[in-house]
Amino acid sequence: xxxxxxxxxxxxxxxxxxxxxxxxxxxxxxxxxxxxxxxxxxxxxxxxxxxxxxxxxxxxxxxxxxxxxxxxxxxxxxxxxxxxxxxxxxxxxxxxxxxxxxxxxxxxxxxxxxxxxxxxxxxxxxxxxxxxxxxxxxxxxxxxxxxxxxxxxxxxxxxxxxxxxxxxxxxxxxxxxxxxxxxxxxxxxxxxxxxxxxxxxxxxxxxxxxxxxxxxxxxxxxxxxxxxxxxxxxxxxxxxxxxxxxxxxxxxxxxxxxxxxxxxxxxxxxxxxxxxxxxxxxxxxxxxxxxxxxxxxxxxxxxxxxxxxxxxxxxxxxxxxxxxxxxxxxxxxxxxxxxxxxxxxxxxxxxxxxxxxxxxxxxxxxxxxxxxxxxxxxxxxxxxxxxxxx
Numbered sequence: 550x551x552x553x554x555x556x557x558x559x560x561x562x563x564x565x566x567x568x569x570x571x572x573x574x575x576x577x578x579x580x581x582x583x584x585x586x587x588x589x590x591x592x593x594x595x596x597x598x599x600x601x602x603x604x605x606x607x608x609x610x611x612x613x614x615x616x617x618x619x620x621x622x623x624x625x626x627x628x629x630x631x632x633x634x635x636x637x638x639x640x641x642x643x644x645x646x647x648x649x650x651x652x653x654x655x656x657x658x659x660x661x662x663x664x665x666x667x668x669x670x671x672x673x674x675x676x677x678x679x680x681x682x683x684x685x686x687x688x689x690x691x692x693x694x695x696x697x698x699x700x701x702x703x704x705x706x707x708x709x710x711x712x713x714x715x716x717x718x719x720x721x722x723x724x725x726x727x728x729x730x731x732x733x734x735x736x737x738x739x740x741x742x743x744x745x746x747x748x749x750x751x752x753x754x755x756x757x758x759x760x761x762x763x764x765x766x767x768x769x770x771x772x773x774x775x776x777x778x779x780x781x782x783x784x785x786x787x788x789x790x791x792x793x794x795x796x797x798x799x800x801x802x803x804x805x806x807x808x809x810x811x812x813x814x815x816x817x818x819x820x821x822x823x824x825x826x827x828x829x830x831x832x833x834x835x836x837x838x839x840x841x842x843x844x845x846x847x848x849x850x851x852x853x854x855x856x857x858x859x860x861x862x863x864x865x866x867x868x869x870x871x872x873x874x875x876x877x878x879x880x881x882x883x884x885x886x887x888x889x890x891x892x893x894x895x896x897x898x899x900x901x902x903x904x905x906x907x908x909x910x911x912x913x914x915x916x917x918x919x920x921x922x923x924x925x926x927x928x929x930x931x932x933x934x935x936x937x938x939x
Contacts, residue, residue, distance in 0.1 A: 568834055592694050592708070595756065595779055598685040600787035601815040604822045605681065605865040606840050613673040620819040650860035652882075652912045654875055661863035661872055664847050666834040669870075672824065678807055678831055680824065683793065687760065687775070707936035712752045718931045719759075719776060719924060720790055721812070722888050722913040730792060731778060734935040739928070746770035746928040748935060753782045759932075763925040772796035772925035779818070789815040795828075796920040804829055804898050804907070810915040812887050821881075827890035827915040829898050834861075835891035836908040838880045843867050846881035850891065850910045859877050860911065888913045 602610050610616040655661050672680050698704060712733040720727040734757065735750035744764035751758050763773040777791035791813055797806035809828025815821075825837040833849040840846065848862040864878035865871060891912030898907050907917065916923075 553750065579744055579924045592691065592698055593782075595784075597777065597779060597789045597791075598681065599689045600781075600784050600817045601684050601813075601822065602681055603784070603817060604815050606845055606870065608870045609669065609673045609845075610681060612669045613679055614675060615681045615685050645886065647704070649772055650850070652860045652862040654863060655861050658872055660861075664849055664861060664863050665845075665865055665870060665872075667849070668836065668838060668847055671832045672826070672836075676807075677825070678795070678809065678811065679810075680813060683775075684789070684791075684908045700825070705736065705938050707938055708735075710735045710936045712750045713932075715748075715848060715931065715935075718927060719792075720891060722810075722915065724913065724925050730776060731755075731757070732759065734759075734932055735742050737932040737935040738938040738939040739932075746932070747938070748932045750935070754782055759928075761925050761928045763921075763928050772921045772923065774924040774928075776924075785817060787815075787817045789813075794920050794924045796917070796925070804917065806830055808917050808920065810890055810920060812890060814887060821884075823885065823887050825887050825890045827892045827905055827910065827912060828917065829892065834907075835889065835912045837885065837887070839885055840867055841881065844873065844878050844881060845870065846878035848889075850912070890915055 598615070602615065607616070631679070649862065654665070670676075672678055675682070697814060698708075712735050715732040715734050716729050718732065719730055723731050733750045733752040733755075734748045737748040739746045741762075741764070745762045746759070748759040756779045759774075759776045761772070763770070763772060765771040774794040775791060776793075777789065779787065779789050781787040793811045793813075794809070795806075796808050797804065806829035809826050809831050811824070811826040811828075813822070813824040816823075819841075819842050821839060822831065823837075823839040835850040836849045838846060840928075843866070845865045845867050846862065847865070848860065850860050862875065862878075862882070864873050864875045864881075866873050889912045891910030891914045892907060893914035893916045894907055894909040899906055
C-alpha cells in the first residue's frame with residue numbers, strides 16, 4: 550500500500566525533460582504510542598509550508614499558486630520562460646578571473662523589474678523550482694504516512710529508536726570549500742528497487758528529513774533530492790532550513806532540464822525568507838534573495854542584463870512587489886547568512902536546438918556534474934544504520 554501511495558505522489562514529481570518537480574520540506578516525528586487497535590499511533594508533521602508561506606511576500610505566494618483560491622483565481626501568472634537563450638548562457642569569465650564581485654544596480658528600471666520577473670517565473674510559479682509548491686507537496690505527502698501508521702495495530706519500532714547522527718553524509722557549499730548539514734535519522738524506507746528513499750528522525754526538539762529519487766519512473770538516472778531541518782516548538786518560532794537538488798539525466802554532463810542546488814531558510818520569529826540557487830534552467834546561474842515584511846532584496850548574476858559578468862541587485866516592496874530604493878534593502882543585504890550559490894562551468898546545456906557551454910559564476914560554485922553522486926547517489930547506502938520503517 551505504501552509503495553502504491555508513494556508512486557502516485559511520484560507521478561507528479563518525476564523528472565521528465567525540463568519538467569522536473571522537486572520534493573522539498575521536512576516532517577516531524579511526534580511521540581507515538583503503540584495502540585493495539587491501531588487508533589493511537591501517528592507521525593505528526595510540524596508543517597513546513599505554513600511557516601514558509603507566512604514569511605514570503607504575499608504576491609509571491611499568489612504567483613506560486615499556493616495562496617487563497619479566491620485570489621489565485623484572479624491572478625494571471627506570467628508564463629515560465631523557455632529554456633535559456635544563447636545570449637543568457639554566453640560564457641562568463643572564470644570565477645578566479647572575476648575575483649569577488651560587488652553587486653551593482655542595473656542601469657534601467659526595466660532591467661531591475663526583469664530581475665523580479667525571473668524570480669517569480671522560475672522560483673514562484675508552476676514548474677520544477679516552484680519553492681512553495683515543493684514545500685507544500687511534502688506536507689501533503691506526509692499525510693499518507695500518518696494514515697499508514699494509524700492503520701497499524703502496532704507502531705513501527707523505528708519511531709522510538711535512538712537517532713543516528715548522519716551529519717557527515719552530505720556535503721554542502723561553505724564560505725570556503727564545503728561543510729556538513731546537521732542530520733539525524735530514526736526511520737528509513739527504500740522502494741522501487743532502491744530508486745526512492747525516505748529517511749526522517751527527531752533529535753531533541755528538531756526534526757530532519759531526506760527524501761530522494763535516484764531514478765526516474767522510466768528507469769533513467771535522474772536525481773530529485775531534498776534535505777531539511779525544522780526547528781522550533783510551534784509555528785510562532787519555527788525555522789525551516791532546507792537544501793534541494795535536481796539533476797536531470799544524472800551521471801552525464803549534458804543538461805536538458807532544470808539542474809540546480811537550492812538552499813532556503815524561513816525564520817518565522819525574524820519574519821524572513823532567504824533563498825539562493827545555482828544551476829541551469831533557473832534563469833540566472835546565480836540568485837540570492839531575502840525578504841521581510843517590508844522589502845524583498847534580489848541579487849543575481851544575469852548575462853541578459855546590461856553587463857556580461859556583473860552581479861546585480863535591486864529592492865522591491867514586499868506588499869506589492871513595486872520597485873523601491875535600494876537603500877531600503879540595506880539591512881537585508883547586510884544580513885544575508887546563506888552561502889550564495891552559483892555554478893561551476895561543466896558540460897553543456899542542450900536547449901532551443903543548440904548546445905551551449907555552462908558558464909561559471911563568482912560564487913561558492915555548485916559542480917553540476919557532481920550533484921547526482923553527491924546527493925542521490927548516496928541514498929542507497931547512506932542510511933543502512935537507520936532502522937527500517939515497517
